[in-house]
Amino acid sequence: MRNRETAGWDAIVVGAGPAGITAARTLLEAGWRVCLLDAGERPAEPPPRAALAAFRQHLGNWRWFLGERLESLKAPEQDSPKLRTPAAQRILQGYEQALRVQGEGFRVVGCMAPGGLTNVWGAGVACFQETELREWPLRLEDLREGYETVARRIGVSGSATDDLADFFGTFLPLQPPLPLDPPAESLYRGYMRRRGRVRAAGLTLGRGRNAVLTQPLGEREACTRCGFCLYGCGFRAIYNAADELEELRRHPALSYVPGQWAEQLDTGPEGPRLTTIRLGTGERRVWTAKAILLACGTLATTRLVLGALGWVDRPVRLLSQPAIGFALWVPGGLSGPCPERFFALSQLSFTAASPAEGEATLAAGNLFLGFAVPLWELASRLPVPPLLGYRLLRDLLPSLLLGNAFLSGELSEHSVTLGSDGVLRVRGCYRSELYPRLRQVVHILGTGFRRAGAWLLPGSLRLATPGADIHYAGTLPHSAQPELGQSDSFGAVVGLPGVYAVDASVLPALPPKAHTFTVMANAHRIAAALAKREQRD
Amino acid sequence: MASGQKDGYLVVTGASGYIGRHVLDEARLRGWGVLALSRRPPHRGDVVHLPYDLNAPLPEWPALEIMGIIHLAYDASEKAVRPEREVAAAEELVTRARELRVPFVFVSSQNAGLPTRYGRVKEAIENVVLREGGAVVRVGLVYGGYRAGSGLFWRLDEWVRRWPVVPFFLPSPRVVPIHVSDVARWLCHAVDSAEARGKRVFLHAGAECSLNGFLWYLCRHRRRGWCLPVPVPLCGARPLARLFASVSPRYSWLAQRIEGLIGLRPALRVDGEVVQVPGRTLADGLHPTGSARRRQWLQQGWRLFRGLLGHHVPSLLVRHYARACEAAESGRNGPLSEREREILAIALLEYSPWGAFSSSTDGRLWVAVLRGFRLLFVGLEAAVVLLFQGLKGFFRRFGR
Numbered sequence: 052m053r054n055r056e057t058a059g060w061d062a063i064v065v066g067a068g069p070a071g072i073t074a075a076r077t078l079l080e081a082g083w084r085v086c087l088l089d090a091g092e093r094p095a096e097p098p099p100r101a102a103l104a105a106f107r108q109h110l111g112n113w114r115w116f117l118g119e120r121l122e123s124l125k126a127p128e129q130d131s132p133k134l135r136t137p138a139a140q141r142i143l144q145g146y147e148q149a150l151r152v153q154g155e156g157f158r159v160v161g162c163m164a165p166g167g168l169t170n171v172w173g174a175g176v177a178c179f180q181e182t183e184l185r186e187w188p189l190r191l192e193d194l195r196e197g198y199e200t201v202a203r204r205i206g207v208s209g210s211a212t213d214d215l216a217d218f219f220g221t222f223l224p225l226q227p228p229l230p231l232d233p234p235a236e237s238l239y240r241g242y243m244r245r246r247g248r249v250r251a252a253g254l255t256l257g258r259g260r261n262a263v264l265t266q267p268l269g270e271r272e273a274c275t276r277c278g279f280c281l282y283g284c285g286f287r288a289i290y291n292a293a294d295e296l297e298e299l300r301r302h303p304a305l306s307y308v309p310g311q312w313a314e315q316l317d318t319g320p321e322g323p324r325l326t327t328i329r330l331g332t333g334e335r336r337v338w339t340a341k342a343i344l345l346a347c348g349t350l351a352t353t354r355l356v357l358g359a360l361g362w363v364d365r366p367v368r369l370l371s372q373p374a375i376g377f378a379l380w381v382p383g384g385l386s387g388p389c390p391e392r393f394f395a396l397s398q399l400s401f402t403a404a405s406p407a408e409g410e411a412t413l414a415a416g417n418l419f420l421g422f423a424v425p426l427w428e429l430a431s432r433l434p435v436p437p438l439l440g441y442r443l444l445r446d447l448l449p450s451l452l453l454g455n456a457f458l459s460g461e462l463s464e465h466s467v468t469l470g471s472d473g474v475l476r477v478r479g480c481y482r483s484e485l486y487p488r489l490r491q492v493v494h495i496l497g498t499g500f501r502r503a504g505a506w507l508l509p510g511s512l513r514l515a516t517p518g519a520d521i522h523y524a525g526t527l528p529h530s531a532q533p534e535l536g537q538s539d540s541f542g543a544v545v546g547l548p549g550v551y552a553v554d555a556s557v558l559p560a561l562p563p564k565a566h567t568f569t570v571m572a573n574a575h576r577i578a579a580a581l582a583k584r585e586q587r588d
Numbered sequence: 589m590a591s592g593q594k595d596g597y598l599v600v601t602g603a604s605g606y607i608g609r610h611v612l613d614e615a616r617l618r619g620w621g622v623l624a625l626s627r628r629p630p631h632r633g634d635v636v637h638l639p640y641d642l643n644a645p646l647p648e649w650p651a652l653e654i655m656g657i658i659h660l661a662y663d664a665s666e667k668a669v670r671p672e673r674e675v676a677a678a679e680e681l682v683t684r685a686r687e688l689r690v691p692f693v694f695v696s697s698q699n700a701g702l703p704t705r706y707g708r709v710k711e712a713i714e715n716v717v718l719r720e721g722g723a724v725v726r727v728g729l730v731y732g733g734y735r736a737g738s739g740l741f742w743r744l745d746e747w748v749r750r751w752p753v754v755p756f757f758l759p760s761p762r763v764v765p766i767h768v769s770d771v772a773r774w775l776c777h778a779v780d781s782a783e784a785r786g787k788r789v790f791l792h793a794g795a796e797c798s799l800n801g802f803l804w805y806l807c808r809h810r811r812r813g814w815c816l817p818v819p820v821p822l823c824g825a826r827p828l829a830r831l832f833a834s835v836s837p838r839y840s841w842l843a844q845r846i847e848g849l850i851g852l853r854p855a856l857r858v859d860g861e862v863v864q865v866p867g868r869t870l871a872d873g874l875h876p877t878g879s880a881r882r883r884q885w886l887q888q889g890w891r892l893f894r895g896l897l898g899h900h901v902p903s904l905l906v907r908h909y910a911r912a913c914e915a916a917e918s919g920r921n922g923p924l925s926e927r928e929r930e931i932l933a934i935a936l937l938e939y940s941p942w943g944a945f946s947s948s949t950d951g952r953l954w955v956a957v958l959r960g961f962r963l964l965f966v967g968l969e970a971a972v973v974l975l976f977q978g979l980k981g982f983f984r985r986f987g988r
Contacts, residue, residue: 110908113939114915124932386956389944426944427935434977435970437930438895441937443966445944446959510762 057198060086060306061585062342063325065313065355067091068167069567070554070574071346072292073201076299077575078344081582084304086340087296088327090149090347091164092309094293095142100285103278104391116425127158130519132424134160136282139171149330150351150475157465157479158518161348165309166293168521168567169346174262174396175417175565176207178220178572183562188531188540195222196579197572205290205571206268208261213256214250218402218412218564227264228258229274232420235398241383241504253404254499259417260396261264262290262568270298277551280395281423289396292298300580311336313347316359316550323549325355333342342549342581344542346574349523349556350467350475356527356556357469360536360546366468367536369477370460370525370561371518373485377454377496379418383504384450395423401457402563403495414456414492415563421451434510437578456496457520460561466516467526479517489514522566526557527552541584542577553577596623596653598779601640601681602660604628606736607695610772611658618776623652625661633737646680656691656779657681659717662709671709678713682720691785693778695771698764698790699848700726706848714788723784727771727791728764729802729846732873748806748815756817757825760798766791767873769852770865789863795870802870809874809883822846881917885910892933902942909936 064075067089075085099106106112117123118137125134133139146151146161162168178198181191198220208226209219231239242249242256249256264273274288287294300307311327314335318324323343326337345352353367397417404412421429426448430440444451462485468476498508530537532547542551553574555566602608603624612632615622624630625640625647635868638647642661659681663669669677678694685692694717700710714724731741748754770793778784797805802816807815825846833843871880889909893901912932916924924932937943 107939107943108941110904110940113908113912113936116939117912117935120918121912121932124916124928124935355886385959386953422825424940425935427931430934431927431931435973437927437934438892439966439973441896441934441944443963443970446962446966449942449959 060084060340062086062344062581063088063324063338063340064344064346065294066167066345066347066351066554067165067292067307067309068162068346068348068554069169069292071167071344072295072299073571073574074237074306074344074346074553074578075133076204076295077578078582079299079302079304081579081586082304083582083585084306086306086308086338087299088311088313088338089165089307089309090312090330091162091315092330094165095170095283095291096139097285097287098138098279098282100274101277101279102392103395104389106279112522126486130158131515132428133171133173133281138319142170149358151355151473152350152354152475152477154518155476155478156517157477158516159350159477160518160521161350164293165296166291169290170283172567173333173417173565175400176202176209176223176260176262176568177218177415177564178223179562179564179569180218180220183560183564186528186559188529188559194569194572194576197575198223198568200575201568204263204295205262206266206271208263208265208274209246210258213245213257215260215400215402216257218255218257218415219260219400223260225260227392229261229265229276231258231262231398232390232393232422233387234381234452235420237387238379238381238418238452238500238503238505239399241381245502245504249499250504251406251414252499252502253406253495254503255402255404256503257400259400261396262462263289263394263396270294271326274394276392276394278390278393278395278422281425303379310551313345313351313355316343316355316494316547317347317404318359318547318549323547336354341548341585342551343524344578344581345544345550345552346554349526349555350477352524352552352554352556354469354475355474356536356547356550356552357467359550362536363469364472366466366478369463369465369467369523370558371463371465372457372460372520372522372561372563373462373481373489373517374458374515375414375416375456375489375492375522376511376513376515377456378421378508379452379454379500379505380447380508381450381452381505387449387450390422393422395420398452401453401454401456401496401499403492403499404489405495413488413495414458414564416454416456418452418454421448421453449545454496456492457522457563457565458485458492460522460524462488463517477518480519522555522561524555524558524561524566524570527556530559541580542573551577551581556587593982595620596655597623597636598655598776599623599625599649600656600660601625601658602662603630603635603637604736605660605662606733606739606742607768607771607775608660609736610733610768611660611775614769614772614776620655621652621885623649623654623873637653642674642677643805646677646684652687654690656693657685657692658775658779659692671705671712674709675712675716682717684724685722686720690716690780691782693718693775693784694722694724694806694863695775696724696726696788698728700724702842702848704848706844718786718788721786723778723786724788725775725778725784725791726788729799730768730771730944732878733768734825744803744806745810748803748811752815753777753818754803754807754815755820755825756800756803758819760800761822762796763799763802764790764792764796765802765870765873766793766795766865767868769878770868774863774865784863787861789861791865792862793865797870805870805874809871829955881923882910885913888929889933891938892930896933896937897942902940905936905940905942908940909933912936 061083063086064071065088075087078085122137122140123135142164152159202223210228211225267273272286312330314328315326325338399418402412402415430437433440462482464480464482466478527538529540533539535546538544538552538557542553544550555570589795598620604626624635624637629637682692696710699707829843829846889906
């Protein structure tokens with residue numbers, strides 16, 4: 052039997068990830084009564100408040116790092132090391148079964164825990180530039196307030212004056228950057244010395260912009276460089292929407308209902324209706340409000356909308372960024388110490404652009420310390436036997452930087468189809484243009500880093516499985532003249548009055564940069580516009 | 589005295605012997621009552637004991653509901669009971685089984701039918717049992733479990749533990765080792781089902797090896813060391829064993845066993861229907877706990893950490909490796925692959941005080957020089973490995 056929930060909320064926000072939390076906060080600040088539904092119940096367990104270097108010297112702690120049943124070692128090898136930690140495994144498991152999604156040549160990753168994918172994100176912050184909003188029915192000016200509000204709320208650290216200031220956005224309020232660790236510092240020094248020659252090769256280097264605090268903000272503490280970043284943050288210095296949810300729950304106008312899996316969406320004479328299933332018990336509930344904001348992640352949102360529109364066996368475009376990983380040897384860091392404290396997220400960021408194509412950014416990425424990733428993880432990925440790999444890495448690691456780079460989402464040709472059997476099928480495929488583009492990017496990186504004093508290690512470059520980047524977007528794109536299956540510039544889904552998509556599903560394009568920050572800014576913009584419009588009406 | 593049993597009582601002769609004790613355990617595990625017929629009281633207090641000697645007539649049994657008889661009693665000394673009396677005792681038992689209309693299972697041997705006293709007696713009893721519709725179960729070299737009696741396995745075990753040399757028989761007889769618990773389980777199964785009635789079956793646990801191979805396993809898993817193999821031609825062993833037996837009666841068992849071994853052919857010949865028993869590996873069976881995995885993990889761990897550390901291996905680290913292997917293999921079908929084991933060892937070393945980054949080094953020049961040289965050598969080694977891998981792949985493709 053269904054329970055009908057009509058407790059007089061103004062809006063129902065589905066999903067307590069970064070977009071959902073942002074939208075809910077904006078609506079609450081506008082005086083709305085909001086019901087926040089979330090599939091997850093238990094937040095991810097934070098790591099200890101200690102230094103990684105000291106903590107890992109206690110022999111029994113391997114269970115914490117590898118899992119009681121060695122889940123880390125058993126996890127799929129194509130996944131990023133961040134997703135293979137026991138803590139990540141605990142919060143990521145069960146998503147595919149719950150969503151009934153099948154990846155065909157596509158790695159599906161999703162999280163049902165409060166905070167969504169900010170539990171495992173790289174905390175990279177970047178604003179889209181005006182040129183990157185060409186396919187959007189709006190201008191940078193429309194997103195700017197969202198960018199600034201979100202940046203103030205989550206706390207962003209980085210340098211405002213380096214060569215990547217334009218790429219990341221010059222208007223962000225920034226906290227001071229974290230100090231660089233030896234190999235990154237050595238590379239950055241080399242870059243600054245030979246800046247002209249490196250930039251002529253198409254490579255631009257700068258400090259990373261991270262949603263990591265270097266100064267306390269509210270109840271969150273500043274980064275202590277404990278090195279645990281891969282496993283979360285015990286000091287809450289890395290932004291996690293789950294931490295903000297804790298703060299938001301104190302708001303009297305918010306009803307937070309965990310454990311509700313959004314199963315079905317439809318519209319009736321009284322407005323939009325959402326049916327949820329209580330995970331574990333199977334209890335069904337129906338929720339109604341004048342506005343339902345979908346923020347449960349691109350795939351889950353797409354499933355709900357396709358089901359509501361009755362779009363069965365009809366493929367929908369899905370964007371994701373082709374990603375590569377590589378290792379960089381910085382000879383200048385060879386005498387570097389094995390640090391007691393270090394920062395394990397992005398130390399430096401870079402862009403690769405081709406001067407011949409009018410400085411269009413072909414790829415952008417981040418550089419991390421070699422120490423950021425467990426040594427066994429690196430040894431298992433080398434093309435030589437692991438024991439030999441260990442001996443090699445033992446001396447190489449102090450001078451090693453690991454990099455990832457994302458290319459434009461337009462190079463992907465993925466599709467999502469809701470089958471008549473109720474299974475959501477995601478087919479992964481890259482466009483053929485990717486491979487010449489990739490060769491160009493590798494050439495730029497190889498030449499540029501060599502000029503800056505670092506060497507791209509041969510054989511280390513790997514193209515990730517489609518979907519492994521977890522930057523899914525574009526299934527219900529904003530459009531100036533939206534058609535069925537699209538959304539207008541305020542996220543309203545055509546054909547479903549009162550339903551708004553506020554997560555990455557509405558991004559019309561995916562430039563080669565981290566998109567979470569833009570998704571949050573856009574969610575703020577949509578929620579603010581909705582509140583303003585209601586006030587006016 | 590045991591209380592009444594729902595399923596009835598199993599009669600076991602030779603209940604205080606090696607196989608008998610394990611049959612008692614298995615029967616009690618299944619919740620059956622046991623009427624144990626033996627000269628000595630059995631090791632369990634929860635069974636009904638009736639003194640029984642092969643030389644004496646079969647005693648009257650208490651009024652119990654009997655569900656089957658397993659006949660294991662045999663005069664191991666081969667002196668106390670005449671062969672005719674052993675056959676007659678078996679006849680009495682099989683007749684009693686017929687009267688009670690319960691299954692009768694006789695445990696024979698791989699050696700039955702050989703021209704030795706032992707082989708002749710076993711064959712004669714087999715014929716009596718088969719005539720009366722009972723089941724004859726032949727077993728190979730029974731090993732493992734806990735010690736009882738003086739069977740061949742325990743004699744060999746005692747030998748390899750005590751002496752640094754081990755005979756290397758030429759030619760080596762073939763044996764079919766089977767764990768005593770597997771034998772006990774199947775005997776109880778034979779009583780419970782009609783599978784073997786009126787048949788002669790041979791229990792095969794999957795492992796079949798030469799006696800020399802079995803002795804090598806014994807050295808490795810019971811002595812935990814090496815024994816010097818001394819070639820012993822079987823034809824010359826017979827007079828030698830007889831000489832030993834004439835010097836001291838203590839060695840009479842040796843003469844009998846050698847006779848039995850000579851009778852076994854280098855290629856195993858199995859009479860009757862072969863029944864595959866879900867068995868265990870020899871390494872597992874020879875371990876007192878029934879599983880040698882932990883010992884294997886410890887040995888693997890020691891080897892791996894030796895390769896990684898290149899010096900004294902902390903035993904605590906090796907023990908953690910064994911625990912981690914146990915955790916990794918629980919819930920999965922097969923053991924860890926070699927590559928997975930190596931990665932696990934690296935991971936454990938990383939999360940230990942002996943890991944590569946446990947001691948922080950400062951940024952002096954000599955550190956860079958030392959690291960550079962080491963990198964050069966290890967890098968060259970890696971290049972050679974990669975070259976070989978590439979060549980291997982090329983020739984494999986070329987071969988296709």
